Amino acid sequence: MMQRLSTRLTFAGMAMCASLPTWASGAIEGAVKQRDLNWHAIIMFVLFVAFTLGITYWAARRTRSAKDFYAAGGGITGFQNGLAIAGDYMSAASFLGISALVMGSGYDGLIYSIGFLVGWPLITFLVAERLRNLGKYTFADVASYRLSQTPVRCFAAVGTLVTVLLYLIAQMVGAGKLIQLLFGMSYSSAVLIVGVLMVMYVTFGGMLATTWVQIIKAVLLLCGATFMAFMVLAASGFSFETMFATAVATHPKGISIMSPGGLVKNPIDAISLGVGLMFGTAGLPHILMRFFTVKDAKEARKSVFYATGFIGYFYILTFIIGFGAIMLVLGRPEYTETIMKDGVSVTQLIGGANMAAVHLANAVGGDFFLGFISAVAFATILAVVSGLTLSGASAVSHDLYANVFARGRADEAHEIRVSKMATIALGVLAILLGIAFEKQNVAFMVGLAFSIAASANFPVLFMSMFWKGLTTRGAVIGGSAGLICAVLMIVLGPTVWVKTLGNAAAIFPYDNPSIFSMPLAFFVTWLVSTLDKSESAQRERALFLPQFIRSMTGIGAEGASKH
Amino acid sequence: MDEALIQRIQNNPKFQELQHKKTSLSWLLSIIMLVIYYGLILMIAFSPKTLGTPLSAGSVTTIGIPLGLLVIVSAFVLTGIYVRRANTEFDQLNKELIEETRQ
Numbered sequence A: 001m002m003q004r005l006s007t008r009l010t011f012a013g014m015a016m017c018a019s020l021p022t023w024a025s026g027a028i029e030g031a032v033k034q035r036d037l038n039w040h041a042i043i044m045f046v047l048f049v050a051f052t053l054g055i056t057y058w059a060a061r062r063t064r065s066a067k068d069f070y071a072a073g074g075g076i077t078g079f080q081n082g083l084a085i086a087g088d089y090m091s092a093a094s095f096l097g098i099s100a101l102v103m104g105s106g107y108d109g110l111i112y113s114i115g116f117l118v119g120w121p122l123i124t125f126l127v128a129e130r131l132r133n134l135g136k137y138t139f140a141d142v143a144s145y146r147l148s149q150t151p152v153r154c155f156a157a158v159g160t161l162v163t164v165l166l167y168l169i170a171q172m173v174g175a176g177k178l179i180q181l182l183f184g185m186s187y188s189s190a191v192l193i194v195g196v197l198m199v200m201y202v203t204f205g206g207m208l209a210t211t212w213v214q215i216i217k218a219v220l221l222l223c224g225a226t227f228m229a230f231m232v233l234a235a236s237g238f239s240f241e242t243m244f245a246t247a248v249a250t251h252p253k254g255i256s257i258m259s260p261g262g263l264v265k266n267p268i269d270a271i272s273l274g275v276g277l278m279f280g281t282a283g284l285p286h287i288l289m290r291f292f293t294v295k296d297a298k299e300a301r302k303s304v305f306y307a308t309g310f311i312g313y314f315y316i317l318t319f320i321i322g323f324g325a326i327m328l329v330l331g332r333p334e335y336t337e338t339i340m341k342d343g344v345s346v347t348q349l350i351g352g353a354n355m356a357a358v359h360l361a362n363a364v365g366g367d368f369f370l371g372f373i374s375a376v377a378f379a380t381i382l383a384v385v386s387g388l389t390l391s392g393a394s395a396v397s398h399d400l401y402a403n404v405f406a407r408g409r410a411d412e413a414h415e416i417r418v419s420k421m422a423t424i425a426l427g428v429l430a431i432l433l434g435i436a437f438e439k440q441n442v443a444f445m446v447g448l449a450f451s452i453a454a455s456a457n458f459p460v461l462f463m464s465m466f467w468k469g470l471t472t473r474g475a476v477i478g479g480s481a482g483l484i485c486a487v488l489m490i491v492l493g494p495t496v497w498v499k500t501l502g503n504a505a506a507i508f509p510y511d512n513p514s515i516f517s518m519p520l521a522f523f524v525t526w527l528v529s530t531l532d533k534s535e536s537a538q539r540e541r542a543l544f545l546p547q548f549i550r551s552m553t554g555i556g557a558e559g560a561s562k563h
Numbered sequence B: 001m002d003e004a005l006i007q008r009i010q011n012n013p014k015f016q017e018l019q020h021k022k023t024s025l026s027w028l029l030s031i032i033m034l035v036i037y038y039g040l041i042l043m044i045a046f047s048p049k050t051l052g053t054p055l056s057a058g059s060v061t062t063i064g065i066p067l068g069l070l071v072i073v074s075a076f077v078l079t080g081i082y083v084r085r086a087n088t089e090f091d092q093l094n095k096e097l098i099e100e101t102r103q
Helices: A002-018 A020-024 A039-062 A066-074 A078-089 A092-105 A107-117 A119-134 A139-143 A149-183 A187-235 A240-250 A254-258 A267-281 A285-293 A297-328 A353-405 A412-436 A444-466 A472-492 A494-500 A514-531 A535-542 A544-553 B003-011 B013-046 B064-101
Strands: A336-341 A344-349
Touching (some): A039 A149, A078 A285, A107 A267, A119 A285, A119 A297, A119 A444, A119 A544, A119 B013, A119 B064, A139 A444, A187 A297, A267 B013, A285 A297, A344 A353, A353 A412, A444 A494, A472 A494, A472 A535, A544 B013, B003 B013, B013 B064
Antiparallel strands (some): A336 A344
């Protein structure tokens, strides 16, 4: 049995290493068995919902202007925003996925955590304060600052909506399966609950409610993970050496979990994954939007500093939790089941490898703590989808409606109404897509979202802030080239072409396109802009200086609203 | 911002200083972060054995573990260095610049 378990784990580890997407969605692959109702979890989740709906009611009374709705009036502090950013970023996928990856292959899990973290310093050094000084509600404000509004905003809205929808589908499907497993509810009722609650948070409470839901969830998740890591360390006498030695003695792969494994086989994919994670983070619209919720550039900087600290700490915890799962969960009969898969019986963790952290919660804290962690996992999904939906709705109402359709002449009340309608539409769409994709393997979608963010949103945003020569034509054509290239490479790559569509061999050999698609976007943007000799291009280049001065000094930047 | 103000800011030596200091610090720190991260990735890709060396004879812990943790800590420390300098020195300079150029 140990042998079979080991084969299964090796396979799972390899599948996870092959690409970001396989684990990042947090979705449990394949069919999931419904469990008995988990009352601890349900009661704690109901408490979370009641509390956050109370906050939404409070926030709704403070949300009047467009600035309140999109940016919480600009009155969030750097520390609060740091927690909220961390909340946006520490999804159920990273909590369950990375700890499962560490349990399966040890050291490789750490490599992924690092990849997820190192984008943040770059955001601090190059993006955060410039974004805050130049923009108002969306990153399109910055990208279109001195360029032609209609084409650039349309491009940015498409980039935003595509990223948000892909991310949203992966989260919805992951939520449905996870909740089915943890709470014992049916898949569609779980998807429905997530959809309805997120629409309520966003339409009534706007950015203020969304921010507080993020903050509460981040605190709960950090506390839960800290407790688990503490218990794991306590079980090994607070010695890392003992913890590693026990894990190595238990794990079927033995000492090899202490050094890099699966990633080594394919350096190009490893580097490409690193590029996608690093620069994708700087192009995720729902993350970029968070920088407009603080007062000024100073608070924007502080928020990334706190966020980096929280996220780094969290990833160190998941590493310890993964090793704890090797010590306390792996191979224990009470957490293991034998199921039939493709006609072969396999022994695995109950609910699949991604349940490592959940079983560990039971092992270190009993039923009550298991309920707590399950409720936190649900809350986490809820918070992440709320942030995504708000960002998608802003692209529709602020970029497409107010600035393209109404050419900047829409009144605020109308713009907010459009935003709320867009939120409801996105909510309905998310529920329908969640149900439609139930049986599909959606694991590649988060990876695709990161790749598109790195290859379409990031290059245009970056060039608009740093390169005088950028023109409208260059931004739209270059960004679109990156977007199309990333989508094509993923569709033709091993994850979709072979594993999802069932073809024999992949046309594009790598799982992660960013190392090709991002430089392509930069190159095309540069080339087209340089060749652009039109009159409007001359004007746009001349406007760089005032933009640069504003981005440096903050003169003319949006302030916080006062009430 | 009107033309005259832009001219005044652009010609003010404090703006030159601010721009120079901020730009060089952000790029310097970005490059350090990239070197640290891709250094680790290249080691994983081309010399995984090095990372798998035990810390001391007979220990299970490998060099890769503290190195990996060091990358996480360095991300936090580098961010801290930037934020500290920007929020004190650069913001002070910026304030003086705005006061000098306002009419």
